Amino acid sequence: MRNTRTAAPSAQSRVLALLLAIVLAAGLLAGCGGDSGSKTVGGVKHITLTVVHGDGTSKDFSIETSQEMLGAALADEKLIEGDDSEYGLFVTTVDGESVDSAQQQWWCLTAGGETVTTGVDSTPIEDGGKYEFTLTTGY
Numbered sequence: 098m099r100n101t102r103t104a105a106p107s108a109q110s111r112v113l114a115l116l117l118a119i120v121l122a123a124g125l126l127a128g129c130g131g132d133s134g135s136k137t138v139g140g141v142k143h144i145t146l147t148v149v150h151g152d153g154t155s156k157d158f159s160i161e162t163s164q165e166m167l168g169a170a171l172a173d174e175k176l177i178e179g180d181d182s183e184y185g186l187f188v189t190t191v192d193g194e195s196v197d198s199a200q201q202q203w204w205c206l207t208a209g210g211e212t213v214t215t216g217v218d219s220t221p222i223e224d225g226g227k228y229e230f231t232l233t234t235g236y
Contacts, residue, residue, distance in 0.1 A: 140163045141161050141162065141163055142161070142162055142163070142164075142222050142223070142224040142225075142226075143159070143160070143161055143224060143225060144159075144160050144162065144167075144170070144222055144223075144224070144225070144226045144227070144228060145157060145158065145159055145160070145226070145227045145228070146158040146160060146171065146176065146228050146229070146230065147227070147228070147229045147230075148176075148191050148192040148194075148229075148230050148231075149229065149230070149231040149232065150192070150194050150232055151194060151202070151232040151234075156192060158174070158176065158192075160174055162174075162222065164222060165221060165222060166217075166218055166219060166220060166221060166222065167217050167218075167220040167221070167222050167228060168185070168186050168216070168217035168218035168219075168220065169218070170222060171217065172186075176191060176192055177190065177191050177217065177230075178190040178195075184216055185216035185217065185218035185219060186216065186217055186218050188204045188206070188217055188230070189204075191204050191230045191232070192230075194232060196232070200234055201234060201235050201236045202232060202233065202234050203232075203233055203236070204230045204231070204232060204233070205230070205231045205232075205233045206220070206228065206229070206230055207228070207229045207231070208220070208226060208227065208228050208229075209226070209227050209228075210229070213228075
């Protein structure tokens with residue numbers, strides 16, 4: 098007569114099975130986590146540009162772009178013009194308003210209210226980013 102009784106799994110096998118179940122469950126939960134931290138859809142980023150003109154008025158622009166750098170995105174939208182230099186684009190016109198060099202005017206670029214330490218051509222775009230150009234007088 099044959100013994101039809103199966104052997105009970107060893108303690109080591111049960112621990113291994115439990116660990117495998119935990120790892121699989123964690124992987125499933127991580128995959129269903131919802132927001133992955135980026136709002137970029139199909140490589141398109143959404144940014145806001147606020148232009149503060151010389152008369153103190155401001156205008157907001159909502160921009161969708163696949164560009165990586167701010168200068169390229171704003172040039173695509175025809176919002177900026179300037180002179181190329183060895184340091185990149187020196188912005189002279191924003192939203193149709195040009196600087197008056199006799200009055201020592203220049204466009205100050207900030208991001209989220211903080212001074213940007215890069216030129217517009219080398220300022221990377223962050224999805225959801227808020228950028229500002231303010232016409233400033235005095236060097």
